[in-house]
Amino acid sequence: MYTADTMSSSALFDPLNTSGTGIDESNNKDVERSGLASIEESAGWHRKVKSKLASWDPENEEQWENGHGGHIATRNLLMSIPNISVGFGVWVIWTIVSKSILEVHTADPTLYAFEDWGSPQGDEYKRLVSLLPSVAGLSGATLRVCNTFMTHIVGGRIPNGQNSILLMVPTIMIAWALNSTDTSFSVLLVAAWFTGVGGGAFSSSNNNISTLFPKSQQGYALGFNAGIGNFGVSLTQLFVPLCIGTSFGNQPLAPGLEVWPNHAGWVWWPVALLAAIGTYMWMSDLPEHGNHKGNNELWNTIYFYCLHAQGLLGGAVGVLFLIATRNSAFFYTSEAVQIAHKFLAVLLTCVAEHLILWYVSPPIVREGVRKQGEMFRDKHTWIMTFIYIMSFSCFIGYAATFPKLIEFAYGKAREWGCTDRQGVFTVGGAEDDCLDHGGTWTKEVIDNPDAPNPFSYAWIGAGVGSLIRPVGGMAADAWGGANCTMVLTLWLAAASMWLGSLLKRTITLDHPEDTFALFVFLSLNVFVSAGGINGTSFRTIGVLYDTKLAGPVLGWSSAMGSYGAYIFPELFDIAIESNSPEKTFYGLACYYLICAGLNWWYYVRPQAERRGV
Structure with missing residues (x-):
């Protein structure tokens, strides 16, 4: 790492740190001419002219405790969290907007008829509208792949700020397009495609935060960044339905119908604007990041958009596949074929994105990707990715499915x-x-006249899961990430098995609401355990790898976990259509037990290869 005592100016513009040297911070004039800021200059909350640090070593206790290092890292964390909240909040907005569109169309089939797509009806219309959250999910997962490499190429400040600025585009598109009930479905598809930016932002943000904190605080830092940031899901599930159901002086779209889908677009864009402003005022870049054309911010921004364009292009492959096959009779012949259809969409998208990154990127971007590509040769990358998919996919996937399950089982x-x-x-x-x-x-x-309102409870699970992530991270710092992951994974498997059994019985009852309290309790157990594993697995990755690779592995694993977050709701949809949601819970419980076995073998047992990480 860079330290104030060992750096020379030859490393200022070495983005891959190939020289192994740094900056001599004792020469203040050299630091001033370089455009970099010393640790002291970057401390506090004043508006900085210089946003790039001249030195950084979180493992240096003197710099961390007495040299303002801890304050700078915490300030960056506090600025990262609002951006992640905006990202998650916008990313999942289509789960609510699509339902409101269906509600309006059911009340009056002439509204949101989508004539540009042939005015579909019945199940065909439902499949068309269900594309919107699917497109957002697939796009977000794919954009996480390019965001995996973003921090080391352009720094952490630009991705945070520009992602929030980009997210203003789809939110305004939602407000504008849905204001007319004759709107084009193609416009909504483009908006859903762009909301994937919110899902992708998570990888670059966590990558950046992991480089700012020492290994002893990886669980705390990543848990807070991911956990409090993920609270954006709950905020969307709480406030977007309220806004959609409030007229704000507008006339009903149909007699007796109090639903205005376009209001969803006005919830997040002001927050996104404020988050972006805060980022550019108070976030810092590390000396080894984004040193293109003499640390030129314009060039870093250009490379940011170049990477994002490649992510959107890769995501478009999966989106076009979903559109082309949405009414294919072949893909609806059985549950197994339906599941294979979803996995095939993920495979095509993931392969396309990696081919684009490896063969189409500008040379400097391709070199950065290649340097970090060594993580794929480490088996622990694949093991931790497999475990992380369990935690994040369960958490965000079940959060999206939770209201739908309430409606199915108790409606x-x-x-x-x-x-x-x-x-x-x-x-x-x-x-x-x-x-x-x-x-x-x-x-x-x-x-059911006594059915619970799904959206009165939808936000609770995601909120609890989000808030427990930093607790899981801090517990992992104290007792070891793998040890905590072991306990939580077994807890998650048990809760999932019990939930499956409960739902199988509930849908046969004359008055299913009698089991609702137990259903909510078990669901909260799933959210708590999955959210906790999210925090503990972050800490494990932070300790397993050195600083150069910890961030990319975090980004890669979160990208693959995000694909799982697309798959999980689809699995539940298929199971609900066949009236057997318990199958999904039983299958996932088996997957969780496999993860527990891998975690025990490699990180927990006495002879484990990396015991105690």
Whole structure:
């Protein structure tokens, strides 16, 4: 790492740190001419002219404790969190917006008819609208791949700020496009494609934060960045439905319908603007990052957009595949084929993105990717990615599915009543009176009058899971990431098995709401354990690798975990359509146990290769 005592000016513009030298900070004039800021100059909250540090070594206790290092790292963490919150909040917005579009169209089929796509009806319309959250999920996961390499190429400050600026585009598009019920579905697809920027931002942010903190505080720093940042999911699930359901002086789109989908677009863009401003005022770049054309910020920004364009292009491959196959009869022949369809979309997208990065990128970007590509030769990269997929995919995937499961399991009830000669069913009454009037006394499935409102509870699970991530990280700092991961993974598997069993019984009950309290309790157990593993696995990665590779491995594993976050809701959708959600829970529990086995073998058992990480 760079230290104030050992650096020479030859390393100022060496983005890959090939010289192994640094800056002599004792020569203040050289530091001033270089455009870099000393540790002392970068401390505090004043507006800095110079945003790039002249030296940085978080493992240097004197610099960390007495030289303002800890203050600078914490300030960067506090500026990173709002950007991640915006990213997550915008990324998952389509799970709510798509439902509101369906609600409006169901009330009046002439509204949001999407004539440019042939005015689909029934299941075909539902499949079309369901593309929106799928496109956002797939795009976000793919953009995480390019964000994996972003920090070392352009620094941490520009990705944080520019990602928030970019996210203003899809939010304004949502507000503008959905303001008209004759809007084009193609415009909504482009907006969903761009919201993937929010999902991708997570990789570059965590990569950057991991380089700012010592190994002893990796769990704390990454847990807070990911956990509090991930709270954006809960904020979206809480505030977006409120805004969609508030008129703000507008007339109803259909008689008796109090839903305005376009209001969702106004929730996040002011926050995104403030987050971007804060980033450019108070975040710092490390000396070894983004040294292009003499540390030129314009060139770093150009490389940022170059990488993002490649990520969006890779994501477009999967998006086009989903569009082309959305009504293919072949991909709906069985549950297994439907699942294979989702995995095939991920495979095509991931392969396309990596080919673009390796063969289409500008030379300086390609060289940065190649240097960090050595992580793929380490088996622990693949093991920790497999484990991280478990935690993040379960957390964010179940957060997206949670309201849908509530509606599926508790939205219907079974009541006795009378079916008259015209086939009209009336709940209740007396059996004898029904028969005397020529009716048939039957038990029918009806809308449950006591059903819980899914969106009244949807935000709770994601919120609890987000807040527990820093707790998991700090516990990992104290007792070891792998040890904590072991306990939490077994806890997650047990809760998932119990949830599957409960849902299998619940959907057969006349009054399913009787099991709702237990359902919420078990779901919170899933969120707590998955969120905790998220924090503990971050700490393990931070300790397993040196600073040069820890960030890229964090970015790569989070990218693959994000693909899982796209797959998990799709798995639940398929299971719900077949009326057997327990299958997904049982299958995932088996996956969790495999992760527990890998974690025990490589990191926990007495003879483990990297015990105690």
